[in-house]
Amino acid sequence: MVEALLTLIGLLKVNVGPRPHPGRKRIAFQAYSVHLAQFFIPVITKLRQEAPEFDLHFIVLPHPHFSWGSLQALRAFAREDLQVPDSHIHYFWDALWHKYDLIICTDVYAKFPFWHAQKVFLNHGPGLARRLLCRHPLRKTLLDFDLVLLAGEEDLDLLRRFCPRKFVEQKVRAAGFPYLDSLLTCVGQRDTYLRRLGLEPNKATVLFAPSWRGLQALDAREPSFLEALLSNLSALDANVLIKPHACSFNKAMAPGADWDKLLHRYMGGNIRLDDNVDDVPALQYADVLISDISSRSYNFMLLDKPVILLVLEGLFPDPLDRERIAHMQQAAFTACSATEVQALVVNLLRYQPGDRSNRLQVAQRCFANPGRASDAIVRHLLWQISGSKLSRAQGT
Numbered sequence: 001m002v003e004a005l006l007t008l009i010g011l012l013k014v015n016v017g018p019r020p021h022p023g024r025k026r027i028a029f030q031a032y033s034v035h036l037a038q039f040f041i042p043v044i045t046k047l048r049q050e051a052p053e054f055d056l057h058f059i060v061l062p063h064p065h066f067s068w069g070s071l072q073a074l075r076a077f078a079r080e081d082l083q084v085p086d087s088h089i090h091y092f093w094d095a096l097w098h099k100y101d102l103i104i105c106t107d108v109y110a111k112f113p114f115w116h117a118q119k120v121f122l123n124h125g126p127g128l129a130r131r132l133l134c135r136h137p138l139r140k141t142l143l144d145f146d147l148v149l150l151a152g153e154e155d156l157d158l159l160r161r162f163c164p165r166k167f168v169e170q171k172v173r174a175a176g177f178p179y180l181d182s183l184l185t186c187v188g189q190r191d192t193y194l195r196r197l198g199l200e201p202n203k204a205t206v207l208f209a210p211s212w213r214g215l216q217a218l219d220a221r222e223p224s225f226l227e228a229l230l231s232n233l234s235a236l237d238a239n240v241l242i243k244p245h246a247c248s249f250n251k252a253m254a255p256g257a258d259w260d261k262l263l264h265r266y267m268g269g270n271i272r273l274d275d276n277v278d279d280v281p282a283l284q285y286a287d288v289l290i291s292d293i294s295s296r297s298y299n300f301m302l303l304d305k306p307v308i309l310l311v312l313e314g315l316f317p318d319p320l321d322r323e324r325i326a327h328m329q330q331a332a333f334t335a336c337s338a339t340e341v342q343a344l345v346v347n348l349l350r351y352q353p354g355d356r357s358n359r360l361q362v363a364q365r366c367f368a369n370p371g372r373a374s375d376a377i378v379r380h381l382l383w384q385i386s387g388s389k390l391s392r393a394q395g396t
Contacts, residue, residue: 025385026055028100028117029084030092032063033070034077035246035277036106039124042178043104043381044082046374051382057088059095059103061111064138065252102385108132108140118384119145122377125177125295126151126366130320133162143167147384149377151177152366154327175380176373180299183280184371190285197272199239204349206238207286207300209279210310212245214292216254217315225312228338229290230266236342238349240271243282245294249275288348290341292316293324297332301363302370306348307332308341331362 029044031037037058044056058078060071071091078084090098092111100117106124108131121142132142142148142163148171150156156174163172191201199205208229210218218225233240248259263273274282279296283289289300290308293316297307311325311334333348335341369376 024053024055025051025101026057026099027102027104027381027385028057028059028095028098029078029082030059030061030103030105030110031074032061032107032109033066033246034074036124037074037077037082038277039106039122039177039179040082040104042181042374043122043377044084046178046378047381050378054385055088056084057090057098057100058082058084060089060091061109062092063109065250070250102381104381105145108142108144109138110140118147120147120149120381120384121145122149123151123155123177124179126155126298127293127295127324128155128158128162128320130318142172146171147380148172149175149380151175152364152368154365173380174368175376176369177367178374178377180280180302180367181371181374183283183299183302186280188281188284193281193285194239197241197274199241199270199272203270204238204287205241205285206233206236206288206290206345206349207241207243207282208233208290209241209243209282209294209296210245210248210290210292211294212247212253214294214310214315215244215248215259216257218292218310218312219257221312221315225338227266229341230271232338232342233345234266234269234271236270236345236349238270238287238345241274241282241286242266242271243274243279246277288345290345293321293328297328298363298366301331301359302367304360304363307359308344308348309334310336310341312336327362331359 029040047054047056060075060078062071075089078089079086096113097115098113099115100113102118102120103112104120104122106122108121112119131139135141150159150172151174153174156172159172160168194201194205242263244259244263247253251258260275267273279299283296283299283303288306288308289297290310291297292310297309300307309325309328309332316322316325333344335344364370
């Protein structure tokens with residue numbers, strides 16, 4: 001209701017926004033949460049290097065599951081982390097009449113101003129959710145965008161099954177996932193990171209990072225599973241990091257569960273919670289990952305490190321989810337109980353059993369241009385804003 005009222009007010013404020021500099025193109029980045037906006041950082045950094053003459057803007061998008069406070073935090077993130085001038089940051093209802101040459105979105109929950117602009121979808125990780133393809137009053141679909149940039153060839157092959165051939169050939173590219181460029185190219189401070197969390201740098205680190213859907217489904221089906229899992233992991237001579245998806249801390253998206261409060265009950269000893277929106281440090285410094293259908297499993301494989309998948313029968317009934325799990329199982333270990341997870345972790349930390357050399361092969365199918373995806377993405381954006389046609393050979 002509040003959003004509808006603000007949008008109505010925006011409709012009545014007919015204007016073109018900040019006056020553009022003569023001859024300068026205007027690119028707007030749009031997101032409804034910090035956890036999505038962070039994926040713009042490497043793209044904006046590269047874009048400023050390659051095209052400093054462009055004006056960069058940010059549209060703060062309201063979402064029914066995100067509070068006013070989260071929108072304020074998003075605006076602050078755009079100003080402080082994305083380094084977008086405050087005069088170029090607008091709530092969506094204030095940007096309805098603004099003119100942009102290019103609008104870049106990381107989710108199909110997107111809204112477009114009235115003036116025509118080229119619209120780009122930058123997928124926030126590998127994997128295609130069904131909602132990207134299904135019509136809904138509150139969402140777009142991939143077909144509503146002029147350019148769709150996917151993480152890798154695996155997603156491109158999958159999309160060919162669901163979208164018209166002409167659309168895929170002309171408007172879809174496997175370009176990469178820029179957010180992971182730093183995962184492969186930046187050397188961090190492992191000891192500093194672990195000490196900050198109160199963990200011991202000289203010990204191996206186990207990362208438990210479920211998807212927000214997986215954590216919710218697991219708790220609904222087997223409420224005692226999480227307690228048993230963490231109890232078993234606490235007995236290991238290793239650091240244990242818990243890192244849920246950022247949406248798990250949003251009470252509107254995790255109905256009936258206050259995961260921040262619930263997970264803090266298990267803190268202590270060798271177990272810590274990393275609630276930072278950035279996944280890269282945890283992925284870099286962990287030795288073993290425990291997850292489910294989360295794309296962080298693929299991210300971890302890109303580092304050629306072992307993944308344990310929680311595969312409980314019927315936990316993810318959607319056919320696309322089952323396909324995703326089957327694909328992950330080609331390069332991961334699987335467990336159906338807390339006891340099996342503990343046994344696998346012990347063996348992986350001690351012996352690294354089994355030949356999982358296809359981890360990199362699977363991951364590289366999921367991520368085009370690993371370590372240099374920002375270059376490829378920006379190249380696509382520049383071609384799109386210039387009105388040129390980029391050939392498939394030039395797109396990788």
